[in-house]
Amino acid sequence: MASSTAASSAHPAWTRSYRERAALSSASPLAAYLLRLISIKQTNLCLSADVDTSAELLALAEEVGDSICVLKTHADIVTDFNERTAKSLRDIARKKHFLIFEDRKFADIGGT
Structure with a gap:
């Protein structure tokens, strides 16, 4: 039970791809650009x-x-x-x- 609670409250950085994190409204333009760049260049x-x-x-x-x-x-x-x-x-x-x-x-x- 504890592991499902931990997984459901995990930080977005642990559960989302770089590209998904770049699309978050909370990402600054520079952070979004860098996250997309990381995703593209792997x-x-x-x-x-x-x-x-x-x-x-x-x-x-x-x-x-x-x-x-x-x-x-x-x-x-x-x-x-x-x-x-x-x-x-x-x-x-x-x-x-x-x-x-x-x-x-x-x-x-x-x-x-």
């Missing part, structure tokens, strides 16, 4: 691109773009990051269908 991988140069960042995005749904960047550690890098990265993301998440450290814990 991956929920996010890669953290901890590289030092624009060339490495762009090569990494090109290499793994088909297999990820999010690329987490750290533009502040890329020594030669510029507008051309940003445009090239956006172009790769559009072509390979992944989101870019910039992880800036504006107010991060100073001692870590």
